[in-house]
Amino acid sequence: MAPLSIPRLVKTPIETQAATALRASIVAGDIPAGQRITEIEIAGQMGLSRATVRAALHQLAREGLLTLVPYTGWTVMSLSAQDAWELYTLRSAIERLAAQLVAAAIGDPGKADRLREAYERLVSACKRGHAGRIAEADFGLHQAIIALADHRRLTEQYALLEQQIRVYIRSSDALLPNPNMVIAQHKPIVAAILAGDAEEAGALSEQHNLTEGRRLADHLRAVERRAADAQQGAALSQPSRQNRRARA
Amino acid sequence: MAPLSIPRLVKTPIETQAATALRASIVAGDIPAGQRITEIEIAGQMGLSRATVRAALHQLAREGLLTLVPYTGWTVMSLSAQDAWELYTLRSAIERLAAQLVAAAIGDPGKADRLREAYERLVSACKRGHAGRIAEADFGLHQAIIALADHRRLTEQYALLEQQIRVYIRSSDALLPNPNMVIAQHKPIVAAILAGDAEEAGALSEQHNLTEGRRLADHLRAVERRAADAQQGAALSQPSRQNRRARA
C-alpha cells in the first residue's frame, strides 16, 4: 500500500508523560530546589492515580532530580558546590569524547553544516545580547556536538547531566555570560572539530568545561559560606523548624 | 547513651531488593541476553505482586539491562558491536577522569594503600592463572580507582556501564585474558597514579580501555557476521517464528 500521509502517532504511557511534565517543571524552576512534594498532591494536581505518579517520580529520582526518603517523602534535589564540581568534571569528560568523535567523523555528509548552524545561532544570540537567549544557544551548541557523535549512551548520559546543570544554574542565580567571552571560548572548539583535529577539539572542549565549572563552583561555594554564616547568627534565637506544607 | 553494639539495620523496600536480585541474575547470566520475561512470571517466582515487580523491572530498564515494548513484554537487552563500542568509549572517558582525579589526590591518607591492594590482588590472580578470577580482579582494580575518585555521579555512572559490560562479556563468550598481558597493561597505570602524574595516568587509562574495547568489538563484529551468514542460508527453508515461552 502506498504510504498515505497519515501520521504515525506515538503511544506514550501516561506515566512517561507525567515524568516529562514534572521534569519540565523542575528544570524550569516552577518547583523550586529543596521543595518537598508528596505523591498524593501530584496525583491530585495531574488527575492520575498515586501508583502512576509514583512511577514517574521514581524515574526522575533515577535521573537525579529527586530524592526519596523511605516512608517520609520526596524532595527536589538541591545542589551543593560539590555537586557542581561533579557535574562539570563529568560533563567535561563526556564532551571531550564527543568532540573527538565528531571531529574524527566530520566528513560525514551534513555534519559540518549542522555544527556550523548551531554555532551561527550562538553568535547571533550573543550579538543580540539577551542573556537568556545566549545561555540557550550555548546549551544548543553543546547539544549539537553531542548529537553529532552518534552515540546513544553518551547522548543519554549527557541529557541527564544537562538537566541537573540547568537546575543548578536556575537555583544559584548564576553569573551572567559575557557575550564576547562566550564566542571567544567556543570559536576554537568549533574550528578544531571542523578541521577534523580530534585531539585538539577534545582538549579545548575539556578545558572549556573545566574552567566554566570551576568558575561556577567557586561562586556557589562563596554563596554557601555566606548562608552558613547567616544561619549561625540566627541559630540561637530561632529554633529550626522543618519547612512542611509550603505549596498553595 | 553509649553506642551499644546493636547493628544499624537497613530498611530496603522489597522493590529495591527485587531489582537487586534480578540485576544479579541478569549480570551473572542466569537469565540469558535476549530472553523474554513477563511480570506475572517473575512475580510468581519471587512471591511478590505484579506492581512491585513492575517497579523493579522499570528500574532495570532505566539502567539499560531490560527493554520494554509497550503491551507486549520485557526483554533482556542483548548487545551488538555498536553497543560494545559505545560502552568502551564511554568507559574510557570516565576512567580517564577517575585516574586523573585519583592521581591528583593520591596524597590523601590511605588512598595509595587501597590502590596498591587492589593491584596486588590482580597480580596474584594472574599468577594463579584462573581466568574467572583474573577477570574479577581486573574489574576490582578498575572499581578501586573509581571509588578513590570520591565522585558520586562518576561512581554511579560507572556502575551502570560495568553492569552492561559484564552482560556483554558473558553473552559473547569473550576472549580469555592473557595473564602476563593483563599485568603489563595495568602496571603503568597504577604506577602513574601512585606517582601523582594525573596527565599520564589519565592518558594510559584511556588508552587501555580503548584498545581493549576495540579488541572486543572486533571480535563481536566477526561473530555477528558469521551469525548473519548462517541465518541467510536457513532463512528460505525455515520461516522465522518468535521465540515465546522458553523458560521452564
Add this chain to the structure above:
DNA sequence: TTATTGCCGATTGTCGCCAATCGTCAATCA
C-alpha cells in the same frame, strides 16, 4: 519538672483488580 512512652496524623510500600493494547488465528467474503 523532665524524661519516657504511647498515640496519631501523614506518607510511602504493597497488593489485587479491571481496562487497554498487542500478536495470532480462524472465520468470512470477493
Add this chain to the structure above:
DNA sequence: TGATTGACGATTGGCGACAATCGGCAATAA
C-alpha cells in the same frame, strides 16, 4: 483461493485500598 476482518488469549497500563513506617505531640510517671 486469497485477502480482509473479527475474535481470542496474553501481557502490560492504570487504579483504589490497605499495611508499614515515620515524625512529632501529648499523656504519664519518677
